[in-house]
Amino acid sequence: MRIVVALGGNALLERGETPDAEIQEHHVLTAVEALVPVCRDHEVVLTHGNGPQVGVLALESESDPALSHGYPIDVLGSETQGMIGYWFLQALENAVPERRFATLICQTIVGEDDPAFSNPSKFVGQVHTKEEADELARQRGWEMRPDGKAWRRVVPSPVPRELVELPVIRALLEADITVICAGGGGIPVVRGADGRLSGVEAVIDKDKSAALLAEELKAEALLILTDVAAVEVGWGTPEARPIREISIAGLRAMDFPAGSMLPKIEAACSFVEATGGFAAIGRLSDASELLAGTAGTAILRR
């Protein structure tokens, strides 16, 4: 079965953790442990978030104006694709030596006319106090918004329209190679009137890119892995209970708060609607069970 697996950037770096390499590498090992049975038995394309990592590199690239000016987000995104992609590549090669893996640097085309550019909404990087946030907004021109009790930088999150390296991903799958790609939803680029690609300052929603990837690759399943066990009815209330199985229509009729779950639900629905395939949302450590339908939330066509 061809499966696209989407992993949250927070799976590698939990809130409040120091963004050291060793800490993230440890999380990668845990993630890979959960992914081994899926990678062993299926044709997998693994994609991952990079929000926390881009934020750290953004801060560091601006840390010493005598050394360099801050790097644009597309370039920071390419660095995180290399770094996170390397960690997964090595961990998967070690865990599943009978298979071949490839980490591919990938660009995703967004529309220059996407309304997201006038309304930045995607959180990236470290959490800050209100005072730090005001200072960063003043000093660096960043747009800062509250995220829970803390403050974080926000950047535009345009809709992914086209995955530039899709033919390369297809060629690798045809050669029976498991692909790690489109990290952070892909490096955001626009195609100009002259047909040329160029990077833009944005972060693409990795779940939307994963859905696009799964659709374009005609995958049979899309697994969206996160740190909660399932989508819940009455989330955040004492009556909260997990949804084991729901139709697109059922899911769309419910009211989810904007936040990290909503884009996952939208991505799963979009994939199921477009392909009739199987989508599930749940905990990373339950990856195999999600695929078997014994854990998480399965999204059905009807």
Place this chain on the structure above:
Amino acid sequence: MRIVVALGGNALLERGETPDAEIQEHHVLTAVEALVPVCRDHEVVLTHGNGPQVGVLALESESDPALSHGYPIDVLGSETQGMIGYWFLQALENAVPERRFATLICQTIVGEDDPAFSNPSKFVGQVHTKEEADELARQRGWEMRPDGKAWRRVVPSPVPRELVELPVIRALLEADITVICAGGGGIPVVRGADGRLSGVEAVIDKDKSAALLAEELKAEALLILTDVAAVEVGWGTPEARPIREISIAGLRAMDFPAGSMLPKIEAACSFVEATGGFAAIGRLSDASELLAGTAGTAILRR
């Protein structure tokens, strides 16, 4: 013709330049201009250095101990593969839209017993004054050595033994995809007694990796592109004159100072000796002429 092209890291960042993204992207565009005819007419594998870029990221990743501890060199290497690989990917896609390109994250296995680990010799990162160098050695435990009139950090440069992603590179070439890979000579890893790969703090000589890559891929030519027009007899003296064509034996009989040219010569000789193929060393902007034998230094088997 299958050709491995090796590009110096200094091609993207000249000595004394600010390591801003924009400056390096500009150099990439210039490099790609020179590579277009070669990429259009041949089956190319492009590899590149990353010394200056790893050095900058190393400094930045240690810039704020409250944010993160310094990242290990293998991880910094993976970031530069992503970043430089992205720049070349996009620039090549724009310049040669009729071809497909892929940037691959690549690991290179070195020996844990390599003598280089007890004798660090590879310059990385920024140039420093003697005083700054002493301070960095004291503060960060770096080994610092003089490089011309300036001082720079040195790290071990073990010999590349095996390219982990070689089968993936082959699969891409078979699918008629031009490959950008093994940046910085590949991310340095060792294979433990249990068969597992793990990263090590080293920088692999990209020219040696390029020669290994060219040998393993049975390339017909290896182009080593740098910022000098040719290998010279009497280099650095008033009698210096470029060598247009020389045999391995002739080249090996000459006395070259340790420095950036010697590893290029050794890599070219190693490739020609192992395969009987064609190798040339010369200026990046002369790439096509090097291949035609009308510029640079051609290294012949006998």
